[in-house]
Amino acid sequence: MRVFVKAMLAAAMAVSLCSCGGQSAPNSKEATPDNPYVMTLAHSLSETHTVHIAIKQFADEVMERTNGRIQFKIFANGQLGSELEQMEQVMAGVISMTKVSSPMLATYQDAYHAFGLPYIFNNTEDFYFIMDSDPMYDFFKTSYDKGFVTLTYYTSGARSFYTVDRAIRTPADLKGLKIRVQDMKSQTEMIDVMGGTPVAMAYGDVFTSLQTGVIDGTENNETALTLGKHGEICKVYSMDQHAMIPDALVISSKVWDDLTPEDRIIMEEAARHSTVAHQDMWDQAVEDAIAEASTEMGVQFVYDVDKDAFRKATSGMLDKYSAEYPGVKHLLALISNVRAGKTAEAEAEAKAIQEVTVAE
Numbered sequence: 001m002r003v004f005v006k007a008m009l010a011a012a013m014a015v016s017l018c019s020c021g022g023q024s025a026p027n028s029k030e031a032t033p034d035n036p037y038v039m040t041l042a043h044s045l046s047e048t049h050t051v052h053i054a055i056k057q058f059a060d061e062v063m064e065r066t067n068g069r070i071q072f073k074i075f076a077n078g079q080l081g082s083e084l085e086q087m088e089q090v091m092a093g094v095i096s097m098t099k100v101s102s103p104m105l106a107t108y109q110d111a112y113h114a115f116g117l118p119y120i121f122n123n124t125e126d127f128y129f130i131m132d133s134d135p136m137y138d139f140f141k142t143s144y145d146k147g148f149v150t151l152t153y154y155t156s157g158a159r160s161f162y163t164v165d166r167a168i169r170t171p172a173d174l175k176g177l178k179i180r181v182q183d184m185k186s187q188t189e190m191i192d193v194m195g196g197t198p199v200a201m202a203y204g205d206v207f208t209s210l211q212t213g214v215i216d217g218t219e220n221n222e223t224a225l226t227l228g229k230h231g232e233i234c235k236v237y238s239m240d241q242h243a244m245i246p247d248a249l250v251i252s253s254k255v256w257d258d259l260t261p262e263d264r265i266i267m268e269e270a271a272r273h274s275t276v277a278h279q280d281m282w283d284q285a286v287e288d289a290i291a292e293a294s295t296e297m298g299v300q301f302v303y304d305v306d307k308d309a310f311r312k313a314t315s316g317m318l319d320k321y322s323a324e325y326p327g328v329k330h331l332l333a334l335i336s337n338v339r340a341g342k343t344a345e346a347e348a349e350a351k352a353i354q355e356v357t358v359a360e
Contacts, residue, residue, distance in 0.1 A: 093254035111327030116186035157221030
């Protein structure tokens with residue numbers, strides 16, 4: 001693994017120095033259209049994914065608004081490694097930006113554990129309202145001293161359980177089932193407290209594992225049924241919507257320092273514009289996935305799920321993580337205050353996260 005990471009770092013360093021056959025300007029202040037400041041942006045998604053399209057919109061807007069002084073080289077499809085490997089390169093300042101699942105950032109700032117917890121958002125409208133709030137964007141900036149800044153988020157939808165042939169209406173329905181989860185502490189603990197057996201594995205192994213019976217089911221958003229072809233095997237999708245885990249578009253603090261204050265504003269605004277555009281794209285993608293899975297794959301969507309039972313079964317996790325991680329406690333309070341319209345209190349929680357982060 002270390003050899004591979006070093007190879008990726010070397011490759012990223014090589015591409016970061018290349019710009020139209022020349023060398024990138026050292027910072028945005030010295031950049032010109034003929035000698036631009038070139039930023040490398042890597043992610044693991046395909047070029048047809050809605051997040052890639054949104055990221056491309058972000059890059060295009062920045063380039064247009066800076067008259068070509070700032071440009072991007074985008075590496076999709078995991079060309080520079082896994083999300084973890086790409087994040088390590090961002091932290092080292094070797095590549096400029098990446099897109100990661102937000103709980104992965106908990107390695108560097110513990111508040112991000114909160115995004116992996118179940119039922120911290122009530123529904124999609126609540127998720128967008130809170131994530132689009134100014135206090136949340138204030139929180140995104142609190143990790144600067146840890147080596148990165150989150151510019152914006154992209155929705156990855158609501159995650160629900162789906163199995164080969166069994167509806168999951170209550171936690172009791174998970175008993176005895178082997179359920180694939182992402183390799184995250186919060187996800188494995190969630191299945192444990194619900195009564196199932198968690199099996200952490202890479203997304204690319206899920207289809208075969210479902211096919212061979214290594215796992216009985218998994219959990220993801222609706223697009224996995226069609227894009228991942230999971231609907232060819234799993235015929236029951238239960239809308240428990242236990243988690244809404246945002247993706248994060250992050251930039252290295254070292255690279256952030258290379259931008260003028262004016263260019264930082266352009267980056268922030270372009271990032272938020274791309275998030276708004278992505279919301280519409282994502283909602284349409286989910287609608288299309290449900291239609292295709294229902295009519296062409298024979299997937300049954302179960303809506304009469306007892307969400308209160310799931311919330312009750314997992315409620316102790318929020319208390320546990322809040323006690324273990326000070327940042328989680330403050331971020332959950334921020335979310336609660338934004339929901340209640342208490343802006344001043346939410347801003348105070350963002351400041352508290354900053355103080356906790358500096359003290360760590």
